[in-house]
Amino acid sequence: MATFNLTVNGKKQQVDVDPATPMLWVLRDHLNLVGTKFGCGIAACGACTIHLGDMAMRSCQLPVSQVGNMPITTIEGLSENGDHPVQKAWLELDVPQCGYCQAGQIMNASALLKANPDPSDEEIEAAMNGNICRCGTYTRIKKAIKEAAKAV
């Protein structure tokens, strides 16, 4: 066990956990931020995507000990009121079916738009390819990302 000082969604947080604990479980079990989802545990599905700084990261493979001073943003902190352009586009196009993977999709898409505000279809596909949607909302997700790109 060790103590870690984290900045999550702009808030200072202290957790006392095994240093190998992935951020996914620190968020879900210790900080009660359950918007970040568990899908595979091996960084193969994207459901657990968060931002480390501005970068999209699979939190199931990110040990808390490696976070250091980097700020963490989760789906709960992407915007104050669910009005980030990506969230708005998701609502506008009514993207979700079951909705379980969508937090990871949104976090990955918002990191993509930060790095590349006007991605081509191919760039969207390449950037999003690690995020599985079992319900098959891929075509809607792509439309929503393009919609959000107009507003970013």
Added chain:
Amino acid sequence: MTILKTSYNRRSFLKTTTVAGGGLMIGFSWLASCQSNPEATLTMPKEWFDINGFLKIGENGLVTIMSPNPEIGQNVKTSMPMIVAEELDVDWNNVLVEQAPLNTAIFTRQLAGGSQSIRQGWEGLRMAGAAARQMLIQAAANAWRVSADEITTEAGILIHEGSGKKAGFGEMASAAAQIPIPEEVKLKEKNDFKIIGTSRKNVDGLKIVTGKPLYGLDYKREGMLYAMVAHPPAFGLKLKSFDASQAKVMPGIKDVFTIQSYTAETNKNAFDATAFTDLVVVAGNSTWEVMNAKKALKLEWEPIKDYIDVFSGYAPGTFIEKNMPAGSESTSSHKALMAEYGIKPGKVVRKDGNPEAAFKKAVKIIERTYTAPFLAHNTMEPMNFFAHVTADKAELVGPIQTPEFLEQSVASRLGMPLDKIDIQMTRMGGGFGRRLYGHFGVEAAVISQKLNAPVKLVYTRENDMSYGIYRPSYHAYYRAGLDKDGKLVAFHVRAGGIPESPLFENRFPAGAVDNYLAESWAIDSNISIGAFRAPRSNFIAGAEQSFLDEVAEAAGKDPIQFRIDLMNRAKNNPVGENNDYDAARYAGVLELVREKSDWDKRDKKGRGVAAYFCHNSYVAHVLDLEMESGKPVVKNVTCAVDCGIVVNPIAATNLTEGGIVDGIGCALYSGLTFKDGTPEQKNFDTYRMIRHAEAPKNIDVHFVKSDVDPTGLGEPPFPPIMGALANALYKATGKRFYDQPFFANQDILG
């Protein structure tokens, strides 16, 4: 105006006490924040008046509608309340939606499966809304001393034109709650619908995109422990012994023990199928600690003997027992066995005319064989359940498609009366049939009882993918005979699988061919199976539609016209009496897709068509693809659907798109293989799922305009896309594809 006798003329049926809502939350706001409609314009009322079990009205006119059925992503949590709101005649913006708990006294068929929620809920939901409206009208009639017949409603307002009196529903809610449930209700004319048929966004949309707790995995309770299970690594094995000495002393671990999820005394139903009843449980303070301790277990397994389990397949006569033979099965031996059975006569399940004589006379005979592997459901939210079992009651919260069955199983397993079992349904991170099988709920209850603590059972992805309850592996042999004019004069299908046959002997083209023979077979297996989105249709549709494409080609006919000619035959002069489809509606979706895809004018390179009828809805697809660097790229799918009235077009379209993407993924990439009883894919690094770059670039969904009562869409668009895909692949490559997955050896992405 339709007048329906309500099935609830006893006040006690529809009138109930307040349905449990806020009693279960701890840690964070759970069911309390029921404001599901982001567009709601009214604030929360001071008081709610229960009008009937389906809805309550606040003094300010805000309405809460209970959504009775489990939500797995099929969007019933929006569309079912829309139907109630329509007949109640309220402004949708003033409606909140709550997930109803399991309550068999009020609701019927609280089950997500078979694409039946809307179809079977339709009448009851309309009656619930109409009954409430009638009670509000009666309350106003009493207050205003006028006849109820003279009162009309409009968007939540009661109006008496003669006197000019008006009142909001909220003002009459208290009085309406005292009015007896009417024995007859008047339903709206369908062309007066204002909500049904209009697009309404997902009532949980805002919660989903902001990461609010919604799913079973998100549910927490103070003092809750986390538990994981270890099950045998292979089918055909069971637990022999375990050494938990190392795991038990690891940080955060409370206990390690074995459970029997079901005992010989448990009264199992068909949804209690499982290949693994003896499980090792690790329980502790956090998921990560439990996960680590599980890895430190030393487990020994031994071979099983033959045993009998409930049959969880969807072959006719579903609720029967099934032999689970001893032994270690492998995909290679499965394939050899299926090939052997495929050339032997099976059990004749339908015969029209004289097929053998017709085949002898035929001038052209086409024979083809199709196969498909086992599939894992792979819902993105792994199996999990919360349970808190005390001496006198059991509370369960989690993702379950069959809450009523789970309640019965838990009651039987714990030896408690049904009324001591409380089941709350969470939104589910996918269902696809997997969560019909509630063993994980029973396991959670048994674990909580043993720990004497609230507990959340969580499956790892590896648990989830290797536990069983798979889509069976299937095989179908087809033979068609054509006469000199290219007319289909004989048709033969012989289909089977491990461990069930995919055959529907009374579906098209049965009824359209004079000489027809259908045979069925099945091979026992100890690999547990279950319903997977459109059970059996999810294979046989693609096989049949690929075969018909080849037959049409051999007959020198256009594949759409060839099918429509057969359907016209079935419509005008059907063969046999027992044909499970409406040939006119079937042909209707083909006509619509022909028009919308510009079929007659466009070049057919890379273009394939298929149509199918299952789960009461008709779907036809035209798929366009191009080969790029040896890989298929689906450019466009044009889809025509006849599901009767479309309750919520935006959601119906989304669900149809999802079925198309899922079907393309399954047919091109997915499959589960076995070696010595062990699943060879246990996570998404080896199990191939369709991903963003492989999804169609565009999907156009069109609905047949209809005023027929609505049917479901969770399943129907899924099976036929596999046929359209196979046929398009042929038109792009010149090669026919018979064995799914068609592109198994493509690189795994991740």
